[in-house]
Amino acid sequence: MPKWFPINKLLQIRVSSCIVFLLCLVAVIQFFASYGRYHYEHIPREQLLTNIFFKTNPKLEINKEKPKCNYDGILQSTSSIDTQEVPRKFGDFTTNGLANGSYTPENCNPLLSVAILVSYRNRQSQLDIFIPYMHNFLRKQGIHYTIYIIEQQDDKPWNKGLLYNIGAKQAIADRFPCLILHDIDLLPLDIGNLYACLQEPRHMSASIDKFRFVLTYNYLVGGALAIRSDQYIAVNGFSNKFEGWGGEDDDFAGRMKAKNLKVLRYPRELSRYTMLAHPQEQKNSERSRILSENQMNYSKDGLGNAEYSVKSVHRNTLFTLIGVKT
Template structure:
């Protein structure tokens, strides 16, 4: 294989040709390995890598091509360039959380520069938002939390370049709180107002700590409050779906929404987790250093003693307990400057 050569270098190489080949192969394997590791890192934090777009291209975005050409009045491919970028350009990362409460008037004044539309809506000025997002917040008797929630979240959502509306769904005095039914009501009422692709079901006392935690609906249901300060920023168990979660309209309808049978604290989020599983939908999560929340302090709510019982029978019930069995009456409704408000009475309409 090797010819005699005057060049010493070449003759040394020739004598060790197999060793050289092995070194080259090892080097190639090492390079390949390094790149695949890098790629996996990208996948875990898609929002940090502008070129990696697939996690943000769920099926629900297919409609966008159509919408864009309609809105812009032509069919050229350049219309697509009018969409907002997949990674919003002005994100800040970790956020300063404001815990000083203001009256609604002061709050409205402080958020004036965001130029919200009536009803707590905002859409980007210079591009078409990738998601039309309804943020549904069940509510009763927590005005201090509500103001802090609005004050912290509006500026973040504007930076995320979403087309969004915040819905506050308040339950009337006198009956036990039913968080899950209020979510269902918010879903139904929001859809009457305009078209949304993505629903964020949000506790009023959870404040996001990082704006890279995008309020969008990627391909699968997303549990958003992964790391909460009051739980030492640790996920308590793998199937958890409480606090803040994101579901596409399609997926929410597919699982028949939330159960209406959980009165009082607990169980309804695990019930939803089970509905997702029964429908072959996987829960996805952003990394805990981004999906971080501060929980505003409140006294512990009274747990529902029947929650386990309901949960055990949940799989048999879910097809007829949910959106298709929801009963309520809108007692009052108003478009405030910072949110759209519904006051509802749950249960059979008399």
Template sequence: MYIRIYQRKYHLIEITTKFTCALALIYICLPHRFASHYNYLSLKQIENALVSQVTHNITLQHLDECSYGDILAENRYMYRAQYREEILRSEEILSGGEYYPEKCRARFSTAIIVPYRQREEQLHSFLIYMHNYLRHQRIHYRIFLIEQYDQKPFNRAKLFNIGSNIAAEYGFPCLIFSDVDLLPLNLGSLYVCTQLPRHMCSALDMWRFNLPYTGLFGGVVSIRTEQFRVVNGMSNLYEGWGGEDDDFYERLQARNIDICRFSPELSEFTMLRHKPEEKNENRVALLRAGVLRHKMDGLNSLMYDEKERRIHNLKSDIGYDLSKVQNQENLKYPDDSKQLNCVHRLDLFDC
């Protein structure tokens, strides 16, 4: 009797263990089953939302316009070894990491801005894959590597601000801010601008293809140059990891500028392995006061020294020293009464 009961308990434990292991295996191997839901543009809405703007040199081409509907509809999986290991048809890429299709006239000109410091392995992988990937999208693009030379904590947002100014020198109407360790998996994630700023990597493998929260606006984002200037760019004060993306989102909200996303299937990205950046211990305090600084902290308060510009086959590399002092004490806030009135208003810039 005792032996039978013991055997039953043993079998129950064995079954429970196997069932738990099976669930864990499903969770590990099939993360898409658990993907969160969020509002996104349908294929028809995407085509209507795309902003057709190009640089002057592209307008001079006498070719039929390129089409993009088939790229979105097929959404071909691209993250294959053939695209990751070597650059195919490298002769198509112009000096400075620029490309435009020759068989049709691109409808979009995009500056891809990548903040960088001492990530050689990730940069190598990024450049190879992205040039192979982007040329299949039939767009005009140029990759700008904005490199921080000094040894202060990495200031990602400030490098984006600088990159936007450089891109404006070349007349690019569309900006894509991309971390060097994020790569798109499928071709349907068009590297172009939409009417609203777009969060492009909403289905990231590191998050098990979930969107952690709807206000997330970092990693890889697209925004029109004119919109970026309207919100005074990003904050220059976030040194180290964290906070700058949320601050940027709040800037957009303060200007009543919403964001959009494509479907999870069109927004799948992978993250390359890397050593995490040092966290910004002041990020929470900076974020809490961010709404009061938007007008004074950004493109109009940039301080930096440009060290050199190098034009490579695969990229335009611009190096900067950001060690000039730039802190909250340098910013003049409105008087207290106006601060209190502005904190809870969306028309902050009219305060």
């Protein structure tokens, strides 16, 4: 026989349980309603071509017998790769047309030259996916590009901003007019995502699967960002002070805003990326303080005063590897 249980106490428990459930439900609804933006301000698809920064590397040899590359078809493409279909092995990968990490279209003269800068340390499994995937993706776009891997070859705290500054200096010395700052764990999914700079900086990875394909906050510029070389110089590049994870991208957003540069984006259906699984770097506990202090000191901390030692520059078939110690 069950023991007698006071009915008033039972009712109190039921009411309390209902209240807790409702509060949890409201919290979940508010979270999904406020966390990120599924729809965000972007350039209409029909205006993309007129916003592109058409400029090539002056070192690029032009064959006058070839036509100019056309980008209308790519920008109007509605094809995409499902996240479940992203390959993890590339046994059939070929290096056709690749040299020193660079590619130049064979059938037409490109109107775009792009340097893709990738900061790197101890992510070999991701590198093995990123490099063949990106070459397969980019060789179909009719652009001239070089992939630079900037490797931090020491045990000091991770410094992504400094690595980007080092890569930018090399790419600018190599005469590239457009820089794309790219995390190694992100892969583009939309065929129409043309890897090119616009007249203003362009945040490319606005919709990432890990974040439910929403823009987590409006001034986000991390992940993949395209910026003209002259603009990168004008904002004095990235801060060199952010060690560990976090803060450097928001600081860079502040630098662009200080120079009245507006961050543009493609439509959502051209901005989707998948993120490869990876362990996260240790968070920078000082990032909030550095962000606050840097607002008045952008000119004193950045591209112009980066301190580092380049140990080697190897121009391999698949990428140019810049080995550095910070």
